[in-house]
Amino acid sequence: MKISLESALADACKQILDVDTLVRVVLSGRRRNMVTEFERIDIRPVHIKGEILLQIGHSDGRATTVKNLAPQSDVIQKLLESGFANILVEQVSGSMSIRITKNADAQVHYEKKTLEQNLTHDKKKSRLLDPSDPFLQEVGIADHKGVIKPSKQDKYLQVEEFLRLLVPTLKAAMEAGQIRTPTELDPLLIVDLGCGHAYLTFAAHQYLKAIGIPIKVTGIDVRTASRDRNNEIAQRLGITATIDFRAEEIAATTTQQADVAIALHACDTATDDAIAWAVNGGAKLLLIAPCCHHDIQSQMIESPEPWGALTKYGLMKERLGDLLTDSLRAQILRIAGYRVEIIEFIAGEHTPRNLMIRAVKTEASADSLDIARYRELCSQWKIKPVLEDKLPTLFIG
Numbered sequence: 001m002k003i004s005l006e007s008a009l010a011d012a013c014k015q016i017l018d019v020d021t022l023v024r025v026v027l028s029g030r031r032r033n034m035v036t037e038f039e040r041i042d043i044r045p046v047h048i049k050g051e052i053l054l055q056i057g058h059s060d061g062r063a064t065t066v067k068n069l070a071p072q073s074d075v076i077q078k079l080l081e082s083g084f085a086n087i088l089v090e091q092v093s094g095s096m097s098i099r100i101t102k103n104a105d106a107q108v109h110y111e112k113k114t115l116e117q118n119l120t121h122d123k124k125k126s127r128l129l130d131p132s133d134p135f136l137q138e139v140g141i142a143d144h145k146g147v148i149k150p151s152k153q154d155k156y157l158q159v160e161e162f163l164r165l166l167v168p169t170l171k172a173a174m175e176a177g178q179i180r181t182p183t184e185l186d187p188l189l190i191v192d193l194g195c196g197h198a199y200l201t202f203a204a205h206q207y208l209k210a211i212g213i214p215i216k217v218t219g220i221d222v223r224t225a226s227r228d229r230n231n232e233i234a235q236r237l238g239i240t241a242t243i244d245f246r247a248e249e250i251a252a253t254t255t256q257q258a259d260v261a262i263a264l265h266a267c268d269t270a271t272d273d274a275i276a277w278a279v280n281g282g283a284k285l286l287l288i289a290p291c292c293h294h295d296i297q298s299q300m301i302e303s304p305e306p307w308g309a310l311t312k313y314g315l316m317k318e319r320l321g322d323l324l325t326d327s328l329r330a331q332i333l334r335i336a337g338y339r340v341e342i343i344e345f346i347a348g349e350h351t352p353r354n355l356m357i358r359a360v361k362t363e364a365s366a367d368s369l370d371i372a373r374y375r376e377l378c379s380q381w382k383i384k385p386v387l388e389d390k391l392p393t394l395f396i397g
């Protein structure tokens with residue numbers, strides 16, 4: 001339906017202000033020769049302290065900032081005229097969509113459907129880590145006002161998503177008796193290997209304590225500067241009884257064992273050191289998000305055919321090398337008696353290194369098919385993962 005732009009926007013504004021029936025609004029795309037301050041705006045009604053406000057989310061493509069405002073026609077009119085080419089207004093009884101053409105005409109489409117309002121306030125409650133928690137300021141993720149620094153948004157989300165997987169996996173493993181139930185006297189031992197600035201180490205410590213799981217956390221990193229900085233932060237937070245940091249090579253750490261081993265982007269074969277240390281020490285749960293991969297890639301000199309069709313392209317060879325590396329790591333863990341999953345722990349836009357190996361120790365003994373597949377893969381590619389050398393007893397017999 002073609003109506004004047006002015007009437008279309010007036011109708012949209014009227015519908016948006018009818019907060020008793022409004023479901024949501026999306027403003028996106030850019031009108032010809034116009035610049036929008038944000039990539040997209042989402043609006044929805046929310047119930048706060050007895051009144052219905054409009055929650056307006058401005059997204060710049062990376063982060064979304066949210067404001068709750070009283071429904072006012074001048075504010076809404078201004079947003080509708082701010083340069084977006086697509087306007088979608090959904091109400092409980094149907095939707096209205098406006099497409100503003102290059103000639104500033106409005107193509108309007110009305111559709112009848114039944115939708116539900118959700119007036120619950122804010123998605124903030126789904127965050128595990130409160131941005132104003134002092135530890136986030138101490139480690140440098142949040143500023144002094146408790147706001148996540150733009151440069152640390154990705155790291156904050158990586159840590160959050162990592163915890164989002166750690167916690168249910170841990171609880172499920174405890175319920176299934178695969179991990180012992182810890183007590184204050186005998187807390188769960190968690191070791192973060194290649195902890196760097198310890199964003200994850202502190203986050204795991206703070207979050208697990210907050211949900212009542214007794215823990216003792218250790219962060220290991222080869223850099224003495226990291227150890228000193230992290231121990232100083234622990235001191236300022238008053239938590240040195242349950243967290244400590246060591247400047248050691250993973251392969252030579254004085255830490256004896258862990259119930260749970262975690263590693264977020266430990267460089268190259270440091271990830272293999274982390275896996276080997278955890279397996280040798282009998283860790284029950286491993287959550288490992290690998291980083292760069294060079295070991296297998298440097299060994300992929302001859303491709304078994306017909307894989308040459310991929311490896312003749314440098315980029316494909318590199319990606320295949322990454323996949324082979326992590327598949328072989330997973331296979332070794334299976335042979336060591338772990339139940340293994342490989343998952344994406346966070347969307348790729350926050351880190352290209354978004355794969356995680358999650359492994360839970362079981363009573364199962366090595367399956368001969370797993371061993372045969374591992375051997376065949378290595379033999380076809382004429383490769384030997386560095387992890388195999390670090391776990392020699394696994395391959396005897």
Ligand SMILES: C[S@@+](CC[C@H](N)C(=O)[O-])C[C@H]1O[C@@H](n2cnc3c(N)ncnc32)[C@H](O)[C@@H]1O
Binds near residue numbers: 195198226248251267
């Ligand atoms: C990419 S950073 C990741 C740091 C942290 N896990 C994070 O996600 O912010 C990798 C860290 O691993 C440490 N590292 C690399 N190889 C190591 C090794 N063999 N032993 C101990 N630490 C190592 C580095 O010093 C560095 O701090």
